[in-house]
Amino acid sequence: MKPLLNKTTKPFIIYVLIILVISVPIYYLVVDAIWKHELDEHNEIVAKKTAFQINSLKLSDQKLLETIKLWNEVQPTTNIQNVEKNDNFKDSIFIIEKPHDFLHFEEIDRFRCLSKIIYLNKKPYRFNIETNIEESQETIFFISLTTVILFILIVGGLLILNSRLSKSVWKPFRETLDKLKTFSLNNETKIEFSPTDVAEFDELNQSLGKLIEHNISVYKTQKEFTENASHELQTPLAILKNKLDILLQNEDLTEKQYHIAEEMNRALSRSSRINKNLLLLAKIENNQFDNSEINFDELLNQSMEILQEHFEQKNISVHSEISSPVKVSGNIGLTEVLINNLILNAIRHTPANGSIGIKLSQSIFEISNSGTEKLNPDLLFKRFSRFSKDNNGSGLGLAIVKEICKSQNWTIDYQFGNN
Amino acid sequence: MKILIIEDETELAKSVAEYLSEENYLCEFAFTFYEAMYKIETFQYDCIILDIMLPDGNGLKILEELKKQNKQDGVIIVSAKNALEDKIKGLQLGADDYLTKPFHLSELMARIYSIIRRKQFNNSNIISQNELQIDLLAKTVSVNNEIIALTKKEFDLLIYFIGNKNKVISKSTLAEHLSGDFADMLDNHDFVYAHVKNLKKKLNDAGCDRYLKTVYGTGYKWENS
Numbered sequence: 347m348k349p350l351l352n353k354t355t356k357p358f359i360i361y362v363l364i365i366l367v368i369s370v371p372i373y374y375l376v377v378d379a380i381w382k383h384e385l386d387e388h389n390e391i392v393a394k395k396t397a398f399q400i401n402s403l404k405l406s407d408q409k410l411l412e413t414i415k416l417w418n419e420v421q422p423t424t425n426i427q428n429v430e431k432n433d434n435f436k437d438s439i440f441i442i443e444k445p446h447d448f449l450h451f452e453e454i455d456r457f458r459c460l461s462k463i464i465y466l467n468k469k470p471y472r473f474n475i476e477t478n479i480e481e482s483q484e485t486i487f488f489i490s491l492t493t494v495i496l497f498i499l500i501v502g503g504l505l506i507l508n509s510r511l512s513k514s515v516w517k518p519f520r521e522t523l524d525k526l527k528t529f530s531l532n533n534e535t536k537i538e539f540s541p542t543d544v545a546e547f548d549e550l551n552q553s554l555g556k557l558i559e560h561n562i563s564v565y566k567t568q569k570e571f572t573e574n575a576s577h578e579l580q581t582p583l584a585i586l587k588n589k590l591d592i593l594l595q596n597e598d599l600t601e602k603q604y605h606i607a608e609e610m611n612r613a614l615s616r617s618s619r620i621n622k623n624l625l626l627l628a629k630i631e632n633n634q635f636d637n638s639e640i641n642f643d644e645l646l647n648q649s650m651e652i653l654q655e656h657f658e659q660k661n662i663s664v665h666s667e668i669s670s671p672v673k674v675s676g677n678i679g680l681t682e683v684l685i686n687n688l689i690l691n692a693i694r695h696t697p698a699n700g701s702i703g704i705k706l707s708q709s710i711f712e713i714s715n716s717g718t719e720k721l722n723p724d725l726l727f728k729r730f731s732r733f734s735k736d737n738n739g740s741g742l743g744l745a746i747v748k749e750i751c752k753s754q755n756w757t758i759d760y761q762f763g764n765n
Numbered sequence: 766m767k768i769l770i771i772e773d774e775t776e777l778a779k780s781v782a783e784y785l786s787e788e789n790y791l792c793e794f795a796f797t798f799y800e801a802m803y804k805i806e807t808f809q810y811d812c813i814i815l816d817i818m819l820p821d822g823n824g825l826k827i828l829e830e831l832k833k834q835n836k837q838d839g840v841i842i843v844s845a846k847n848a849l850e851d852k853i854k855g856l857q858l859g860a861d862d863y864l865t866k867p868f869h870l871s872e873l874m875a876r877i878y879s880i881i882r883r884k885q886f887n888n889s890n891i892i893s894q895n896e897l898q899i900d901l902l903a904k905t906v907s908v909n910n911e912i913i914a915l916t917k918k919e920f921d922l923l924i925y926f927i928g929n930k931n932k933v934i935s936k937s938t939l940a941e942h943l944s945g946d947f948a949d950m951l952d953n954h955d956f957v958y959a960h961v962k963n964l965k966k967k968l969n970d971a972g973c974d975r976y977l978k979t980v981y982g983t984g985y986k987w988e989n990s
Contacts, residue, residue: 594932608935614867690951
């Protein structure tokens with residue numbers, strides 16, 4: 347996962363890069379055009395000024411020829427020539443590249459030239475002037491260099507600014523996020539977001555607040571529904587049960603009918619058991635139980651005593667190693683349910699003449715029984731997932747065990763081994 | 766024996782009355798909180814079956830009222846809520862027993878029987894049926910004045926049968942009585958058979974008449990003509 351900042355910075359930097367790259371030829375063209383324009387103006391002025399000043403000397407023709415000659419010698423960048431015969435008398439502007447006349451190293455320079463007809467003593471002369479202009483590659487080089495430096499400054503500045511800003515700008519967002527992380531539907535406590543002056547975050551907080559409030563109320567309704575539905579079901583179940591009890595007293599009842607009633611009674615007991623277990627699950631999830639210090643070993647011994655006859659009935663040998671005392675923090679009622687469910691589950695799923703091991707140490711309570719195949723540990727503690735063919739269980743026993751563990755901060759695990 | 770059934774579910778109240786009526790119990794009904802308040806003030810009952818979740822009032826208030834008036838009626842709370850707090854509160858307020866819906870009528874009847882016995886025979890609570898004598902306080906059973914040793918479960922079963930004279934009680938009902946909440950988690954209810962068989966044998970060996978009959982193959986009935 348990339349931080350949000352990277353996502354915005356990268357395209358931004360790419361955009362800056364593209365613009366700066368495009369800017370290099372644009373700058374070049376603009377700078378070059380300004381150069382040329384200025385130099386053309388300059389050349390024009392020099393030509394006009396030269397003509398004006400020579401004319402204002404009011405030289406004789408002879409003197410003029412000497413002056414022109416002298417001029418041509420001392421002014422290397424300009425020269426004045428007689429008009430050739432085939433001259434078209436037009437001005438021309440052009441660029442030439444050549445080595446300097448007066449420098450000896452081989453450097454090519456670029457010149458902006460003007461060739462113009464000027465009139466000296468009313469006779470036409472061709473005036474040539476060349477002015478050094480920056481070479482294209484030099485212009486491009488310096489513009490590029492500037493661009494690169496600017497690019498580095500923009501990117502560097504952007505990164506520093508962004509990392510600084512993000513710390514302060516995203517602060518309310520992070521606070522909101524931290525609060526969301528600690529939120530649990532079970533607690534049913536609303537989150538109070540700290541006020542922020544950023545419109546987006548304020549909107550976010552308000553929307554989250556509404557969402558959470560809605561969720562809490564839906565969750566509450568759902569939990570209440572489970573509880574209410576279970577309660578409401580108890581009464582019709584009670585009526586059915588009682589009517590069956592009365593039916594059994596009927597003197598005309600045949601043995602066949604009695605057995606049908608008895609089957610109905612068993613099914614009814616199972617549904618009321620499922621109902622009670624659902625209610626218990628809802629209550630555990632609602633945290634309706636308080637914890638206190640309890641003696642786990644005493645509860646375990648009690649439960650084993652009560653279930654003793656059921657071990658005997660299936661001729662199951664019990665191997666127990668119970669440390670004493672084992673004091674834990676938990677709810678007595680729930681812990682009893684946990685122990686009973688686990689042991690009963692073991693009794694139900696142990697074949698006759700099998701064995702059950704019960705071990706209790708300071709930190710571990712372990713129940714093992716002889717079995718033939720490995721069970722799917724993912725489904726084992728799920729509600730209504732059954733593995734055996736007998737359908738007598740409520741399908742909630744181990745789900746309850748798991749919920750109890752969760753509510754008391756214990757962990758539960760299933761293993762299948764070869765001994 | 767006068768019984769008051771405070772219950773807003775008429776079907777439930779009727780079933781209870783029907784089951785109880787065959788055994789010398791005279792049942793009266795109160796379907797609302799106010800009806801119940803009126804009846805407990807006006808009449809005296811041997812036992813009150815009280816549903817604490819009434820639509821127009823909390824049944825625990827009725828219990829408080831009984832206590833205030835210093836009435837000695839036995840009270841069994843019947844509730845759809847299996848909440849420990851309600852149970853504790855109810856018993857603290859003077860209820861004699863607490864039963865969670867759904868329950869078997871035989872369970873209710875056995876409890877009514879022992880509450881009435883307890884209220885009426887404070888000091889010597891002995892049930893006699895011909896050669897059989899049961900001392901409820903000492904928890905001993907004797908046949909022809911000779912004490913027979915019963916296990917806790919066998920004694921429990923015997924009282925249950927005595928409380929449900931001439932009623933057919935099925936094996937699964939007994940299983941629920943004996944193992945409470947987790948009866949239906951057990952694969953079979955043969956343990957009931959084992960306990961009943963032992964009880965029968967001990968009574969017969971001591972020379973007691975065969976009052977406990979097996980009916981329909983798996984049901985039981987204590988006969989007392």
